[in-house]
Amino acid sequence: MKVIRIDKNDWAEGIEKIRKTYSLIGPVKEKFYHIFANLGSGQMPDMEFTNSRISPKYIIYPQSEIILKCSMNAEEEDYKIYREPEDKEYKEKAVLGIRPCDADSLPVVMRNFDTDEYKDPYWLRAFETTTLVGLACDAPCPSCFCTSAGSGPYNHKNLDVMLIDNKDHYLAEIITEKGEKLAEAAGWQDKAEGIADEIAKRKSDAESKIESNVHTDNLAKQPLLDLYEATSIWEKAAFACINCGTCTYVCPTCWCFDIQDEVYGREGFRIRNWDSCMYPLFTLHASAHNPRGTKLARLRQRFMHKLKYYVDKYENGIQCTGCGRCVRLCPVNIDIRRICNMMNSYDPETCTCEATVS
Amino acid sequence: MENPYIPYPVRIDEIKTETEDKSLKTFKFVFLNPEDEEKFSYRAGQFAELSIPGIGEIPIGIASSPTEKGFVKFTIFKTGKVTSYLHSMKEGDIMGIRGPLGNWYPWETLEGKNVVIIGGGFAFTTLRSSIIYMLDPENRQKFKDIHVIYGARSPGMLLYKDELESWAARDDLNMHITVDSCDDPEWTHHTGFVPTVTEQEGPAGTEDTYAIVCGPPIMIKFTQPVLDKLGYSEDRIIMSLENRMKCGIGMCGRCNIGKEFVCKDGPVFTLQQLNQTPKEY
Ligand SMILES: Cc1cc2nc3c(=O)[nH]c(=O)nc-3n(C[C@H](O)[C@H](O)[C@H](O)COP(=O)(O)OP(=O)(O)OC[C@H]3O[C@@H](n4cnc5c(N)ncnc54)[C@H](O)[C@@H]3O)c2cc1C
Numbered sequence A: 001m002k003v004i005r006i007d008k009n010d011w012a013e014g015i016e017k018i019r020k021t022y023s024l025i026g027p028v029k030e031k032f033y034h035i036f037a038n039l040g041s042g043q044m045p046d047m048e049f050t051n052s053r054i055s056p057k058y059i060i061y062p063q064s065e066i067i068l069k070c071s072m073n074a075e076e077e078d079y080k081i082y083r084e085p086e087d088k089e090y091k092e093k094a095v096l097g098i099r100p101c102d103a104d105s106l107p108v109v110m111r112n113f114d115t116d117e118y119k120d121p122y123w124l125r126a127f128e129t130t131t132l133v134g135l136a137c138d139a140p141c142p143s144c145f146c147t148s149a150g151s152g153p154y155n156h157k158n159l160d161v162m163l164i165d166n167k168d169h170y171l172a173e174i175i176t177e178k179g180e181k182l183a184e185a186a187g188w189q190d191k192a193e194g195i196a197d198e199i200a201k202r203k204s205d206a207e208s209k210i211e212s213n214v215h216t217d218n219l220a221k222q223p224l225l226d227l228y229e230a231t232s233i234w235e236k237a238a239f240a241c242i243n244c245g246t247c248t249y250v251c252p253t254c255w256c257f258d259i260q261d262e263v264y265g266r267e268g269f270r271i272r273n274w275d276s277c278m279y280p281l282f283t284l285h286a287s288a289h290n291p292r293g294t295k296l297a298r299l300r301q302r303f304m305h306k307l308k309y310y311v312d313k314y315e316n317g318i319q320c321t322g323c324g325r326c327v328r329l330c331p332v333n334i335d336i337r338r339i340c341n342m343m344n345s346y347d348p349e350t351c352t353c354e355a356t357v358s
Numbered sequence B: 001m002e003n004p005y006i007p008y009p010v011r012i013d014e015i016k017t018e019t020e021d022k023s024l025k026t027f028k029f030v031f032l033n034p035e036d037e038e039k040f041s042y043r044a045g046q047f048a049e050l051s052i053p054g055i056g057e058i059p060i061g062i063a064s065s066p067t068e069k070g071f072v073k074f075t076i077f078k079t080g081k082v083t084s085y086l087h088s089m090k091e092g093d094i095m096g097i098r099g100p101l102g103n104w105y106p107w108e109t110l111e112g113k114n115v116v117i118i119g120g121g122f123a124f125t126t127l128r129s130s131i132i133y134m135l136d137p138e139n140r141q142k143f144k145d146i147h148v149i150y151g152a153r154s155p156g157m158l159l160y161k162d163e164l165e166s167w168a169a170r171d172d173l174n175m176h177i178t179v180d181s182c183d184d185p186e187w188t189h190h191t192g193f194v195p196t197v198t199e200q201e202g203p204a205g206t207e208d209t210y211a212i213v214c215g216p217p218i219m220i221k222f223t224q225p226v227l228d229k230l231g232y233s234e235d236r237i238i239m240s241l242e243n244r245m246k247c248g249i250g251m252c253g254r255c256n257i258g259k260e261f262v263c264k265d266g267p268v269f270t271l272q273q274l275n276q277t278p279k280e281y
């Protein structure tokens, strides 16, 4: 793999150059926390950050997005005929500083939006026009468990470029063609030779700092209905949950949405908004019957989806990259690591499991 | 890339009030672009999203049969935001339909078999589609005996009354119409609940007999033990589910029962399949 050395003194100049082709998104500090935001002209990404509080999934999958539009004016030709909004632009964009765990969430989510039968054009077009310039993690949080969730602090599998902070310069692994194109546009071409060992060492150092993990080896083998009916897991976990939806909101791998219509002036809009399985309205029938009417049922849906249904459906690991956001932000300390390990070790004969985070 | 969210524009061609309480109306739609009718080629048992711009979209079973050409029909119960608005719309109005969505009754499996259709209330819509489909001169010989057991609260609450009578008059279909109660001395059909009539009139659940059951949860609950008694195995009981839906294409995440999406992997499941999934419907 090609590795380039980017002197930090040349960093700003390169960023200015790629602005001509890409709109730029990167970490910026907003009050106390970092978010991923559009970088205005002259604005630089703040690369001294741990990770954003909310995952950057909205770059590809906005929290609220107009998917169809029509005229509500009876005089006009497209009166009440929904079409794709013609002003929807998919300009090339580059995300600077995205963490490997968040990049690894994209293929997890893509399995939902890109299927044999149906393709979600909005998600896919946004994904295709995005170049990911990741930043390897040297100081993971205690709540991170990426290495046991199919990701890792130096996982470059789903990045186009991976930057490694090396004091006065970045080492940049150029991973894909998209990455190559971006590096070229930035004028970064100072090849770094003979640093493979150093990078390998940095990687294993970072990995050894991940303090917690999940066990997932048994999840596929567990009978689905046994886990579903494991009330010893669900009752205790659901007891404290207030169904606030924070966990699904901050999560890079949660994709559920709602569709609503609105009229503004003489135009009609069909809008897709993030939704959450934690809310009773998500499944409420018009008859008032609700198949997931209790908070136990809703909490169970979240974990069963991530750790069992997804595992069985796609045979491609769990629907979680171990970013730790839901662990850090749940107001009542519900911990997916603990629940995952309980599900993995659940014994339906005795209804017991090991309830530890190791 | 085909955009799965864009509905086909349609015009409301005809609206018919079905029931005495006016809570159910049948809408006949004609496609604005004739080529869309071909793209909307469906099988009996599938559903579509009816789209009213500016108001919303709702999943509704297709009540017309693929053998009926030039239009599609849906029968809609007035209950909430979108259905109430729809009930206030007029012939000639423009709206949209998106689909066909979901799977269908297993027509290949059902060929050469006896079929008993058991329906209650307004869940009879895709069953109408199925009956019309099976009775089509091209198709009738593909199936052995056909029984239909259909019940509503009262005679005035039965859907498709003219068609019911014409089916009852045929000799290649055993029609059992029932109402919960009725004081009309002219009433010539059954009175009593669907499970009871099924017990009296339903054919035995032999190896080559399949039951398609659609109705309110309470009807299904009490029909199941009757079918058991008649000898229907779980894989020969076919049901259609209705969960709250939005996308209809397996993406928005709300309609699942376990790892199955009712919108995409269903809505039609055998009882055997349902017994292997969480009962979240
Ligand atoms: C596969 C399928 C087939 C159906 N077939 C028929 C039919 O033939 N005739 C008929 O009258 N009804 C049918 N329904 C039920 C119908 O979809 C709901 O009654 C309708 O969505 C209620 O919408 P509303 O806006 O009037 O109600 P509100 O309560 O205002 O609902 C708001 C939104 O919630 C969703 N929603 C609410 N209840 C349901 C529900 N039970 N099922 C699905 N989505 C719901 C819809 O997206 C709706 O837009 C079917 C449902 C499904 C899933």
Ligand code: SF4
Residues within 6 Å of the ligand: A240, A241, A242, A243, A244, A245, A246, A247, A248, A278, A329, A330, A331, A332, A333, A334
């Ligand atoms: S963040 Fe915690 S309390 Fe809030 S819905 Fe999620 S699990 Fe429940």
Ligand code: SF4
Residues within 6 Å of the ligand: A247, A250, A251, A252, A253, A254, A306, A319, A320, A321, A322, A323, A324, A325, A326, A327, A336
């Ligand atoms: S489930 Fe929690 S730890 Fe896993 S990806 Fe989502 S927010 Fe991160």
Ligand code: FES
Residues within 6 Å of the ligand: B244, B245, B246, B247, B248, B249, B250, B251, B252, B253, B254, B255, B256, B261, B262, B263, B264
């Ligand atoms: S309705 Fe969206 S997943 Fe089924």
